Amino acid sequence: MNNTEIKTNKNYNRIVDIVDSLIINPNPEAIDVLEEIGTNSSIDEVRELTAKALVKRNETKSLSIVISQKGKGINDMSTVVAMSTINCLLSLEDKQEAMKILEETIASEDLAEDVIENARSVRALMNLSF
Amino acid sequence: MINAERISQMSHRIFNTSLNEKKTIRENSNNPFAGSKFQKNILTVDTFESSRNNEVKFTGNNITQSTKRIYSTFVGSINDFCKRFYNGIESIKEFGNRMKDGIVSMWNKVQDFGNQEVHPIEGIKNGLNDIKNILSYDVSSLIDTHVRKVNKLSKLDPQTVIKPMFVESLKALEEDLAVAA
Numbered sequence: 001m002n003n004t005e006i007k008t009n010k011n012y013n014r015i016v017d018i019v020d021s022l023i024i025n026p027n028p029e030a031i032d033v034l035e036e037i038g039t040n041s042s043i044d045e046v047r048e049l050t051a052k053a054l055v056k057r058n059e060t061k062s063l064s065i066v067i068s069q070k071g072k073g074i075n076d077m078s079t080v081v082a083m084s085t086i087n088c089l090l091s092l093e094d095k096q097e098a099m100k101i102l103e104e105t106i107a108s109e110d111l112a113e114d115v116i117e118n119a120r121s122v123r124a125l126m127n128l129s130f
Numbered sequence: 131m132i133n134a135e136r137i138s139q140m141s142h143r144i145f146n147t148s149l150n151e152k153k154t155i156r157e158n159s160n161n162p163f164a165g166s167k168f169q170k171n172i173l174t175v176d177t178f179e180s181s182r183n184n185e186v187k188f189t190g191n192n193i194t195q196s197t198k199r200i201y202s203t204f205v206g207s208i209n210d211f212c213k214r215f216y217n218g219i220e221s222i223k224e225f226g227n228r229m230k231d232g233i234v235s236m237w238n239k240v241q242d243f244g245n246q247e248v249h250p251i252e253g254i255k256n257g258l259n260d261i262k263n264i265l266s267y268d269v270s271s272l273i274d275t276h277v278r279k280v281n282k283l284s285k286l287d288p289q290t291v292i293k294p295m296f297v298e299s300l301k302a303l304e305e306d307l308a309v310a311a
Contacts, residue, residue: 005310017283021284032288086276103279
């Protein structure tokens with residue numbers, strides 16, 4: 001099943017509805033559900049959807065997942081997922097919280113080198129996008 | 131004959147009022163006008179009639195005081211009716227004037243429309259364009275089921291309701307992908 005076919009799938013559209021509802025759900029536990037189920041999915045399209053949803057929530061916890069965690073968001077193994085997340089970060093109207101998380105990630109000594117490197121690259125792009 | 135006598139008595143009273151009025155001072159009077167209207171001058175004749183005199187006949191036509199009151203009420207009601215009738219006529223006149231103004235303005239519009247030279251084919255084209263414009267309105271936003279579903283789901287609890295739904299849908303999608311592969 002290619003990318004076009006999956007987007008016409010009934011169950012995929014149901015997942016889209018669920019993920020979109022978790023973006024606007026006022027309950028902070030919505031982030032936990034997105035992290036636990038969406039970012040750990042084996043399907044690239046679902047991970048992409050989830051990473052975008054976490055960026056759109058624009059909260060400290062959700063942005064930390066897509067910026068600072070290895071294998072998720074901008075650090076995803078799939079180039080499509082990583083690039084989509086970066087694009088979504090650049091599209092944010094209020095980039096203040098994202099910049100704060102990026103600065104913290106770059107300054108952190110506990111994180112993996114590739115995570116810090118990715119954060120530094122995204123910060124450069126964010127500075128250009130202002 | 132009786133009527134002639136009464137008329138003479140009345141004229142006597144009218145033209146010789148001082149003869150019929152006594153300047154008297156009554157204490158503890160129950161006359162309601164005693165203190166003010168007549169300055170304690172009491173009219174002795176026929177001014178204040180008791181209720182017993184209501185049945186006294188006024189004319190030879192057997193019209194009593196109470197009948198007279200009823201007639202006066204009836205006449206008053208006729209006067210009110212006349213006023214209402216007059217007001218009704220006034221409102222009809224206003225309505226007519228409004229109608230006239232409306233017809234005149236409509237006539238002017240028709241004349242303006244008639245003055246415009248519209249080619250028949252151009253008119254049809256314009257009509258089709260209007261229909262096309264109406265059909266091209268974005269009404270999908272009004273009936274978008276996705277937005278309605280999302281709003282409905284966003285009100286549910288994420289952990290207890292949304293999470294099982296998410297897991298179930300993801301599992302079904304994985305099965306679909308496995309079948310397609």
